[in-house]
Amino acid sequence: MNFEDPDMDTRRLTRRIRQNQSRRNQGESQMAVSIRDLHKRYGDTEVLKGIDMEVKPGEVISIIGPSGAGKSTLLRCINALEMPTSGTISVYGIDISDPKTNIDKLREHVGMVFQHFNLFPNMSVADNIMLAPHMLHKTPKEDARQQALDLLETVGLQEKADARPTDLSGGQQQRVAIARALAMHPDIMLFDEATSALDPEMVGDVLEVIRSLAEGGMTMILVTHEMAFAREVSSRVIFTDAGIIEEEGTPEQIFGHPQSPRLQSFLSKVL
Amino acid sequence: MIAKHVRQGWTSGPGRWAIGLLALVLGLSALIVAPLATPAQAAEDSPAAQAVHGRTFRVATDTTFAPFEFRDSSGKLVGIDMDLIRKIADIEGFSVQIQSLGFNAALQALNSQQADVVIAGMTITDQRKQVYDFTDPYFDSGVQMAIAKDNDQIHSYKDLQGTVVAVKTGSEGEAFAKQRAAQYGFTVKAVDQSSTMYEMVKSGNAQAVIDDYPVLAYGIAQGNGLKTVTKKEPGASYGAAVRKGENKEFVAAFNEGLAKMKADGSYKKLVDSYVGHSSKGAPASRPGFFELVRQAFPSLMLGLRNTLAITAISFVIALAIGIILGLWRISPNRILSWIARIYVAVFRGTPVLVWAFFFYLGVPQLIGHRISIWLAGALTLSLNSGAYLVEIVRGAIDSVDVGQMEGARSLGLTRRMALRRVILPQAVRFATPSIINQLVIMLKDSSLLLAIGFGELLYQAQQIYAANFRVTETLFMVGVIYFVAISALTWMANMLDRRLHR
Numbered sequence: 001m002n003f004e005d006p007d008m009d010t011r012r013l014t015r016r017i018r019q020n021q022s023r024r025n026q027g028e029s030q031m032a033v034s035i036r037d038l039h040k041r042y043g044d045t046e047v048l049k050g051i052d053m054e055v056k057p058g059e060v061i062s063i064i065g066p067s068g069a070g071k072s073t074l075l076r077c078i079n080a081l082e083m084p085t086s087g088t089i090s091v092y093g094i095d096i097s098d099p100k101t102n103i104d105k106l107r108e109h110v111g112m113v114f115q116h117f118n119l120f121p122n123m124s125v126a127d128n129i130m131l132a133p134h135m136l137h138k139t140p141k142e143d144a145r146q147q148a149l150d151l152l153e154t155v156g157l158q159e160k161a162d163a164r165p166t167d168l169s170g171g172q173q174q175r176v177a178i179a180r181a182l183a184m185h186p187d188i189m190l191f192d193e194a195t196s197a198l199d200p201e202m203v204g205d206v207l208e209v210i211r212s213l214a215e216g217g218m219t220m221i222l223v224t225h226e227m228a229f230a231r232e233v234s235s236r237v238i239f240t241d242a243g244i245i246e247e248e249g250t251p252e253q254i255f256g257h258p259q260s261p262r263l264q265s266f267l268s269k270v271l
Numbered sequence: 272m273i274a275k276h277v278r279q280g281w282t283s284g285p286g287r288w289a290i291g292l293l294a295l296v297l298g299l300s301a302l303i304v305a306p307l308a309t310p311a312q313a314a315e316d317s318p319a320a321q322a323v324h325g326r327t328f329r330v331a332t333d334t335t336f337a338p339f340e341f342r343d344s345s346g347k348l349v350g351i352d353m354d355l356i357r358k359i360a361d362i363e364g365f366s367v368q369i370q371s372l373g374f375n376a377a378l379q380a381l382n383s384q385q386a387d388v389v390i391a392g393m394t395i396t397d398q399r400k401q402v403y404d405f406t407d408p409y410f411d412s413g414v415q416m417a418i419a420k421d422n423d424q425i426h427s428y429k430d431l432q433g434t435v436v437a438v439k440t441g442s443e444g445e446a447f448a449k450q451r452a453a454q455y456g457f458t459v460k461a462v463d464q465s466s467t468m469y470e471m472v473k474s475g476n477a478q479a480v481i482d483d484y485p486v487l488a489y490g491i492a493q494g495n496g497l498k499t500v501t502k503k504e505p506g507a508s509y510g511a512a513v514r515k516g517e518n519k520e521f522v523a524a525f526n527e528g529l530a531k532m533k534a535d536g537s538y539k540k541l542v543d544s545y546v547g548h549s550s551k552g553a554p555a556s557r558p559g560f561f562e563l564v565r566q567a568f569p570s571l572m573l574g575l576r577n578t579l580a581i582t583a584i585s586f587v588i589a590l591a592i593g594i595i596l597g598l599w600r601i602s603p604n605r606i607l608s609w610i611a612r613i614y615v616a617v618f619r620g621t622p623v624l625v626w627a628f629f630f631y632l633g634v635p636q637l638i639g640h641r642i643s644i645w646l647a648g649a650l651t652l653s654l655n656s657g658a659y660l661v662e663i664v665r666g667a668i669d670s671v672d673v674g675q676m677e678g679a680r681s682l683g684l685t686r687r688m689a690l691r692r693v694i695l696p697q698a699v700r701f702a703t704p705s706i707i708n709q710l711v712i713m714l715k716d717s718s719l720l721l722a723i724g725f726g727e728l729l730y731q732a733q734q735i736y737a738a739n740f741r742v743t744e745t746l747f748m749v750g751v752i753y754f755v756a757i758s759a760l761t762w763m764a765n766m767l768d769r770r771l772h773r
Contacts, residue, residue, distance in 0.1 A: 079681060081677055081680070104680075104683050104684070104685050105683065106683075107680065107682065107683040108682070108683035110681075111681075111682075112681040114677065114678060116674055117678075118675060118678030118681075119678070120675065120678070120679070120692075120693050120697075121697065122693070122696040131679075131692060131693075132684060135684060135688055136682075136683050136684070180682070181681075181682070184682055
């Protein structure tokens with residue numbers, strides 16, 4: 001495969017992902033995300049000590065675990081915000097650490113929502129959402145704006161299109177951030193503690209948007225501390241501790257019948 | 272060395288033309304008027320006068336070397352050299368076209384046939400005789416000591432025990448003082464300008480000054496607050512120079528005219544009018560402060576214009592350097608990043624003055640091609656400020672939350688797109704106050720360019736008090752002008768900032 005030509009790259013990647021989706025529909029199982037023996041080291045500290053995991057298209061995965069377990073690092077490796085020290089990660093069959101892979105093109109298909117929203121304060125809410133489609137997909141301004149307004153409507157913020165991000169509450173900012181990620185029509189959405197920085201009364205609105213995405217069949221990986229929510233929306237839950245996957249299973253298995261003492265201890269503290 | 276360069280000056284093109292034109296008009300009117308006024312003289316025309324009759328010589332001179340050449344309060348070029356050559360031209364029936372260039376530039380003009388004669392308080396030396404032919408000496412210089420007017424302790428060199436004596440760097444006075452320092456037990460302190468020496472004596476930082484006698488005598492005549500108590504020491508003589516073997520007729524006519532003036536007493540009258548006790552340079556009463564402001568205003572405004580112009584040009588270049596190398600500095604490309612680091616280290620780690628001298632005096636010798644003073648000045652200021660702006664730009668980009676870059680990259684934007692659309696617009700807000708600050712520093716630093724003779728505000732002030740010795744008042748005016756200019760600039764910049772970043 002050659003991804004050096006940027007135009008070819010995006011077309012091939014898109015075609016490939018579409019093919020995978022259609023294969024899924026035909027019962028073939030190509031993984032959305034496939035991680036093999038992932039290690040991540042910062043200096044002397046090994047944060048990830050050999051992670052293996054697979055995410056099928058359409059799955060909603062929640063990653064739970066104590067602070068410092070490497071949950072966020074794992075998530076950030078998937079769209080190459082962090083590069084693995086060793087091991088392989090492939091997204092719809094494309095290896096992210098292959099130097100031939102155009103990471104920018106790959107990221108167009110992997111939406112990410114951050115704990116601190118990371119909206120651009122130098123532009124309006126609508127411009128935040130329009131920026132990437134306009135610059136990368138050459139979507140005309142009017143079309144991009146219409147799409148932004150539609151997305152804002154789905155997250156309940158249509159009237160805030162021309163506001164500055166800093167004039168919005170935390171919950172509103174996070175819903176804009178989700179709309180901004182969705183504007184690129186991603187095939188996977190990553191949520192990195194999307195509700196951790198919010199006041200409690202704001203959390204519900206954001207979870208509501210994520211829930212509706214899950215119901216719409218979006219492939220999602222969530223790093224979260226909202227155990228009740230994880231139990232409700234996830235198709236699978238992964239418990240990480242000290243850089244390894246300690247236990248994984250259905251929400252029923254993880255929350256109803258935890259096996260490992262560490263998971264039992266963790267759940268006793270947070271539930 | 273430095274004193275010579277400071278005296279070199281920068282004269283605007285139109286100014287130079289105006290002087291040339293003025294000289295031409297004077298010369299022509301002399302031609303027309305002279306035969307009418309003294310019809311007897313035409314009949315007595317000597318062979319020397321006949322050889323130059325009706326010819327025009329291009330005379331190059333210094334900008335300010337009072338009392339030999341300087342501008343009076345009306346801006347006219349006067350002084351012993353100027354009056355003398357005009358008078359001799361009058362007597363001998365030739366005309367002169369005077370170009371006020373600066374000492375070294377005048378010699379260059381002579382060498383390159385842009386001028387026929389140099390008259391600029393030029394000492395006749397054996398070394399110079401190998402390159403030029405000189406007229407008969409028209410002035411016997413030599414050094415003399417002066418002390419504060421109210422000082423009644425010092426009557427001779429013997430009384431200098433334990434004192435500080437101010438001299439001009441590289442001058443005859445310096446050599447004279449150094450030879451006698453040990454014998455009389457005084458310390459020699461060399462500075463760049465006559466006016467600085469006088470202020471040192473008046474302020475008590477030095478007790479005496481030893482300088483060229485005519486310069487000293489002129490200063491005293493101008494009321495610089497000093498007096499002489501010892502006789503002048505015999506020393507060098509001044510002559511006018513031509514290229515070796517050329518313009519012999521000029522030399523002959525000059526010598527003849529000079530001899531006539533000495534014979535009829537008009538030479539003594541001319542010299543005394545500048546350095547004598549009843550000199551015409553000495554105003555009957557010192558002009559008041561507002562009269563001084565009125566006289567200084569035109570050249571100070573020219574200086575302000577040059578200061579603002581060089582600052583504006585340099586700021587645009589510095590800003591370009593700052594943005595481009597600032598981005599190199601944070602670039603993942605190691606080579607670009609190191610180029611920016613080295614550039615910043617070099618220009619932050621060296622004084623502005625070193626670069627001013629390097630670009631104006633050093634580089635032309637390396638590349639064998641003259642560098643204009645505007646180019647040298649702009650390079651000096653912009654490369655120095657550029658280094659600070661690189662760090663300001665880098666600091667501003669660093670101060671944008673790292674999540675902004677991650678947010679942009681997570682959408683698939685390239686690093687370049689993210690920088691342009693997301694990071695830089697935010698960084699500009701952080702950087703603006705520091706950039707305005709740097710602009711103000713740059714405007715003030717531009718005054719350092721006076722060392723290479725760039726005609727900015729402080730340079731103009733020095734030219735003014737080199738002639739009138741009103742140092743304190745002139746510096747006060749300059750201070751006020753800088754303050755007003757910088758306040759106005761800061762106010763405008765802040766307005767712009769507020770309008771852009773509401």
